Amino acid sequence: MFLYLEVLDASFSFDGVIGAFAITNDIVLMALGLGIGAMYVRSLTVYLVRQGTLDDYVYLEHGAHYAIGALAVILMVTIQHEINEVVTGLVGVVLIAWSFFSSVRRNRALAAAGGEGTDEKAEVSSGV
Structure with a gap:
């Protein structure tokens, strides 16, 4: 599921991936950062839907x-x-x-x- 979210996030925000290279060249750190960002956005969306x-x-x-x-x-x-x-x-x-x-x-x-x-x-x- 983590890799699936990474692929989705990379495909929908390719500019974010390119921007991540300005911060670091470590692929693991970029994947971790994008994954955390995707999970945060997902959690926020689920929370807002549940709260009405x-x-x-x-x-x-x-x-x-x-x-x-x-x-x-x-x-x-x-x-x-x-x-x-x-x-x-x-x-x-x-x-x-x-x-x-x-x-x-x-x-x-x-x-x-x-x-x-x-x-x-x-x-x-x-x-x-």
Whole structure:
């Protein structure tokens, strides 16, 4: 499983592997670091899903998708034009922060309205 995660991490973040060579040339240390990073991200994801974070912050998932889409567009633009890395990073951070604060604003508005509509997980009858 560890090697599987290493292959997945290396394939999805090849730039991280190249960046690791700037720190060390020891392959074992790079594999260990990437593996620890992959396990941390996985643990954080499982924790947030179990805590119901996406249920509390309903726009967060959409913000992540918009950020991925924006980064894909930036990637295509960089074929012809140079774009600073700071701009690329800020686009993702701004979109995710915007979705987070939109979710917080929505939760506060629902709480101020007396909790109406807070249970969006209403069961749908099957008609049987």
